[in-house]
Amino acid sequence: MNTFKAALAASTMMGAVTAASAVELEVTHWWTSGGEAAAVAEFAKAFEEKTDHTWVDGAIAGGGNTARPVMISRITGGDPMGATQFNHGRQTEELVEAGLMRPLTGLAEEEGWKDIVRPASLLDSCTVDGEIYCVPVNIHSWEWLWLSNKAFEEAGVPVPSNWDEFVAAAPALEEAGKIPLAIGGQPWQIGGAFRVLVASLGGPELYQQVYGDKNAEVAGGPEMAKIFKAADDARKMAAKSTVQDWNQATNLVITDEAGGQIMGDWAQGEFQVAGETAGEDYTCLPGLGVHQVLSTGGDAFYFPKVEDEEIAKAQEELASVMLDPEVQVAFNLKKGSVPVRGDVDLAAANDCMKKGLAILENGTLVPSGEQLMSQDALNQINDLMAQFFSTPSMTAEDAQKRFVDIVGSAT
Ligand code: GAL
Numbered sequence: 001m002n003t004f005k006a007a008l009a010a011s012t013m014m015g016a017v018t019a020a021s022a023v024e025l026e027v028t029h030w031w032t033s034g035g036e037a038a039a040v041a042e043f044a045k046a047f048e049e050k051t052d053h054t055w056v057d058g059a060i061a062g063g064g065n066t067a068r069p070v071m072i073s074r075i076t077g078g079d080p081m082g083a084t085q086f087n088h089g090r091q092t093e094e095l096v097e098a099g100l101m102r103p104l105t106g107l108a109e110e111e112g113w114k115d116i117v118r119p120a121s122l123l124d125s126c127t128v129d130g131e132i133y134c135v136p137v138n139i140h141s142w143e144w145l146w147l148s149n150k151a152f153e154e155a156g157v158p159v160p161s162n163w164d165e166f167v168a169a170a171p172a173l174e175e176a177g178k179i180p181l182a183i184g185g186q187p188w189q190i191g192g193a194f195r196v197l198v199a200s201l202g203g204p205e206l207y208q209q210v211y212g213d214k215n216a217e218v219a220g221g222p223e224m225a226k227i228f229k230a231a232d233d234a235r236k237m238a239a240k241s242t243v244q245d246w247n248q249a250t251n252l253v254i255t256d257e258a259g260g261q262i263m264g265d266w267a268q269g270e271f272q273v274a275g276e277t278a279g280e281d282y283t284c285l286p287g288l289g290v291h292q293v294l295s296t297g298g299d300a301f302y303f304p305k306v307e308d309e310e311i312a313k314a315q316e317e318l319a320s321v322m323l324d325p326e327v328q329v330a331f332n333l334k335k336g337s338v339p340v341r342g343d344v345d346l347a348a349a350n351d352c353m354k355k356g357l358a359i360l361e362n363g364t365l366v367p368s369g370e371q372l373m374s375q376d377a378l379n380q381i382n383d384l385m386a387q388f389f390s391t392p393s394m395t396a397e398d399a400q401k402r403f404v405d406i407v408g409s410a411t
Contacts, residue, residue, distance in 0.1 A: 027318070029067075030068070034270060039269055087297060090370060101305060116341050135301050136299075140335075145163070146250065151173060151178045162285065183262070197230050201290055215407070224400060228399055231385070231396065254274045297368025328340065
């Protein structure tokens with residue numbers, strides 16, 4: 001078999017080497033909603049415009065909890081893609097430790113990523129033993145409440161400016177036939193919303209003590225009891241929200257059938273695709289209007305280790321394109337996230353992104369759950385909170401007791 005065919009055979013699983021080292025690079029991600037698809041298309045377009053390569057789109061539906069196991073099993077099973085999205089943080093630590101992922105350290109040093117990417121925690125969470133294993137592409141924060149201005153108008157109450165006003169407006173919303181709080185039934189959404197209650201209502205210090213320090217005593221203490229009370233309010237407000245996917249819940253707010261949704265700022269992509277204007281059609285409350293806090297989570301692309309040099313080179317070219325200033329703006333404006341570069345022109349930022357940027361500059365930033373806690377522990381909390389939301393007979397005290405056990409054994 002000649003070199004070309006050998007290369008082709010060796011590389012068919014992560015990307016085909018075509019003529020003159022142009023590569024068809026398979027890129028997997030879980031961005032399948034309207035806004036997400038519009039955003040990832042910006043990466044694909046830029047990759048094909050700025051290189052000789054082809055972006056082979058490997059969208060896997062089902063959000064992080066369904067798609068991630070598929071991605072991981074392909075890499076560990078010897079059928080790797082060319083590049084894949086994960087949340088930056090601890091999700092990939094086992095893949096990296098197993099030596100299945102390639103470092104980008106040389107490229108990062110050559111392009112000065114340490115001077116470009118902010119906050120530094122993004123690149124820190126890509127770094128293992130001094131090697132950089134991912135390219136961060138955005139900053140997503142979970143700590144947002146998205147409100148339908150029309151739903152409150154039709155309920156005859158003002159749009160809330162904080163969580164307590166939102167809870168107080170629930171009876172009027174129900175009276176007007178609205179679902180007060182929209183939420184999808186998938187555990188990651190309920191566990192994520194719970195983390196938002198901790199950080200936004202309890203505050204950054206409580207959030208760090210529980211998710212960062214894994215302090216079981218604090219997890220079982222009076223401050224967290226207040227958060228479980230808020231979670232009890234939330235589950236009552238969400239009792240009639242029967243959708244599964246996060247963007248279906250967002251759509252309930254967009255169509256004014258629901259008053260609000262606690263969701264990461266990727267929800268903005270859905271409002272944009274629906275032609276809604278921040279501040280006019282919808283209102284956003286970072287930190288639930290209580291603590292000006294945002295978590296600096298988000299997405300990064302990781303690259304399975306490959307033998308083929310052409311594929312490896314195409315991987316580096318993709319990483320470089322993703323950090324390009326113009327590409328960063330085009331992708332993040334569609335994604336509803338904040339660019340990882342501080343040196344880009346965000347004149348097109350809308351009312352909500354401007355609120356996020358202000359907190360990024362002057363507010364309190366906390367690491368994301370994925371940066372602080374193992375995915376296994378997060379999944380256990382997600383499952384507990386999903387059960388709490390779907391089991392009215394489970395008291396807040398019962399849930400907090402089980403929460404203490406999970407936090408106490410979390411890594
Ligand atoms: C998050 C991811 C976001 C968004 C969201 C819903 O984990 O960081 O980019 O896609 O999942 O799918």
